[in-house]
Amino acid sequence: MGIANFSNFTQFKDLINALPADYSDKMIQSEQFLLERDEKKKLEIYYAPFEYVNERAKVVIVGITPGLHQMKKSYSTVINARGHLHSDEEILHEVKRNSSFEGTMRKNLVHMLDELGLHTYLNISSTQDLFNEASHLVHTTSVLTYPVFYNGKNYSGTTPNILKTDLLKKNIMEGFATEIGTIERPLIIPLGVNVSKVLNYLAGQDYLDANNMLLGFPHLSGGNGHRHKQFAANKEQMKMMLQHYFSKEMTIG
Numbered sequence: 167m168g169i170a171n172f173s174n175f176t177q178f179k180d181l182i183n184a185l186p187a188d189y190s191d192k193m194i195q196s197e198q199f200l201l202e203r204d205e206k207k208k209l210e211i212y213y214a215p216f217e218y219v220n221e222r223a224k225v226v227i228v229g230i231t232p233g234l235h236q237m238k239k240s241y242s243t244v245i246n247a248r249g250h251l252h253s254d255e256e257i258l259h260e261v262k263r264n265s266s267f268e269g270t271m272r273k274n275l276v277h278m279l280d281e282l283g284l285h286t287y288l289n290i291s292s293t294q295d296l297f298n299e300a301s302h303l304v305h306t307t308s309v310l311t312y313p314v315f316y317n318g319k320n321y322s323g324t325t326p327n328i329l330k331t332d333l334l335k336k337n338i339m340e341g342f343a344t345e346i347g348t349i350e351r352p353l354i355i356p357l358g359v360n361v362s363k364v365l366n367y368l369a370g371q372d373y374l375d376a377n378n379m380l381l382g383f384p385h386l387s388g389g390n391g392h393r394h395k396q397f398a399a400n401k402e403q404m405k406m407m408l409q410h411y412f413s414k415e416m417t418i419g
Contacts, residue, residue, distance in 0.1 A: 168255060172311075172346050173217040174201075175254055182215070189267075191234065194241055201312055204333045207326050208304075208317045211337065214240045216265070216311055218258035219345055223305035224288065225296070226352040227275070228361050229267065230328075230385075231310035232319040239265040255347045263297070266306035271386045272297060275357075278383070278397055282404055287412045305349060309364045310334060311341035323360030323385075329367055338364060343373045353411055354378055358385025380407055 169175070180368070181198055194212070214237045232240070240261045241297060247257045248251040254401045267275055279285070288303055296304040314321040314334070328334050346354070346368070356362040362381055369376035382400030384393035 168219055168221065169258055170217045170219050170311075170341070172341055172344065173258075175215050175217055175258060178213050179244065179254070179257075180217070182241050183248060184210065185241065185245065187242075187245060189241070194237065195234075195315070201338075202333060204331075206258055207331055207333065209321070209326070209331070209333055210315045210318075211333070212237065212313050212315070213356055214239060214313050215258055215261050216308070216330070218255065219260045219307075219348055220262075220302065220305040220315060221348050221350075221351075222302065223349055223352050224303045225355065226305045226307065227267070227355045227357065228365065229306075229308045229357050230323040230361055231308045231312070231314040231321055232265070233313065234315075236265045236268060237313045239268055242276055262306060263301060266297070267386070271293070274386045274393070278386075279355075280393060281397075281401065282408060284408060287408060306350070307342060307345060309338050309342045309361055310346070311337065320374050323358065328360055328364060338368075342366055343371075351378060351415070352373070353380060353408075355380045355383055360385070380404055380411075 178199065181416070185193060199213045201213050203210050214232055216232055243261045243264045244257055251257050251260060266272075269404055276292065276294045285291065285293045285295070288300070290300045290303070311327075312320070316322070316325060326334075328338075354365065355381060356365045362379070365374065365379055366376065370376050382396075382404050384396035385395060
């Protein structure tokens with residue numbers, strides 16, 4: 167367990183702690199937290215402290231990018247950590263615990279993973295435990311580590327094309343591609359077709375093993391009205407993949 171080697175936390179920690187407790191969206195979507203911008207593509211990437219890596223994780227759950235809600239949750243966690251969490255690693259771990267797929271997305275995720283029976287393979291009562299006492303088993307992350315906004319709104323992974331946009335591809339390779347290599351043979355769960363597209367590309371570049379990916383899982387945002395239909399269509403295939411993966415891991419282990 168530790169901090170990602172691309173972490174910028176030491177650079178931004180004091181700036182985050184200087185914010186008032188009731189900071190506005192405009193205060194964090196500002197030049198002082200801006201990492202990169204592509205005006206032609208209408209893209210902006212802002213800093214958020216999603217840089218803790220659980221290198222011992224058995225399961226890696228991967229989204230597109232943290233949204234504004236998760237970004238705000240991460241900043242508030244850092245501010246609230248003053249005085250009771252001392253090391254950067256502790257603070258970044260707390261950010262991941264508090265902010266990852268927080269809210270309705272987490273509820274949907276747990277419901278679907280439990281339907282697939284993932285908790286039985288991990289010997290826990292429900293995948294809800296992955297966000298509490300069994301957090302040592304999971305690493306949550308995004309193919310774009312830092313919050314990306316398109317035209318001022320949360321980037322969905324579709325427009326502009328995630329693998330055909332230089333700024334986005336560079337961030338994938340410098341962030342997620344290096345991060346996933348530090349975790350040994352995890353089960354990788356990509357959330358949605360755009361995440362799967364990126365992971366298939368990385369598998370083709372030998373950054374990860376395609377046989378360890380649970381393909382067919384829908385994106386969990388409220389904006390994806392087809393998620394239940396997509397999940398139902400792929401459910402049996404994903405159950406078979408889980409069975410195959412864990413029987414293989416038992417043989418290796």
